[in-house]
Amino acid sequence: GENVEQHPSTLSVQEGDSAVIKCTYSDSASNYFPWYKQELGKGPQLIIDIRSNVGEKKDQRIAVTLNKTAKHFSLHITETQPEDSAVYFCAASPAGYKLSFGAGTTVTVRA
């Protein structure tokens, strides 16, 4: 099955700086890569996703890049704000199959 590794496990950034989280996956058949944000006491919420026919996708301060050859994808958050503090999960799935999640990255934005 698919195995997703996520780094770093914790990330502390100064407000206004950028944050980058990286994930690698093992199954070359994976074609869907979502990112989730989980705030304290809540369930994970989808923030952005990308499919294998696209190399980059951006939504305001959030962007995701995908390198299918190297089997890795990354989440970029620019101009970080205190409300960006949360746990972020990457995930991957082959067509028609369930999502496999990374272990999560705890992001802390320092004011």
Next chain:
Amino acid sequence: DAGVIQSPRHEVTEMGQEVTLRCKPISGHNSLFWYRQTMMRGLELLIYFNNNVPIDDSGMPEDRFSAKMPNASFSTLKIQPSEPRDSAVYFCASSTRTGQGYYGYTFGSGTRLTVV
């Protein structure tokens, strides 16, 4: 849409008691997933259903755990008897499954279970 609805939000029970967690998926979604989240093990997939049929229950820790989906709008996860090591946050998620994959994967707010 109200999203994925889970109940109860919090459950405290004594060891040995039966616990039932409930989930109402998003209307129109044909797949439902039960996850367990702990600090040590992160998000673990316990079981998932497509069109109310269990597809993969390999993540269910042991026979004390069982899950049902009697119809498209309701699922339960039961633990009998419960043990302190079952303490965790249990999430339900639903999505639409097509031949191309799972879309609209949405989580509920979770049930925090504490077994004392």
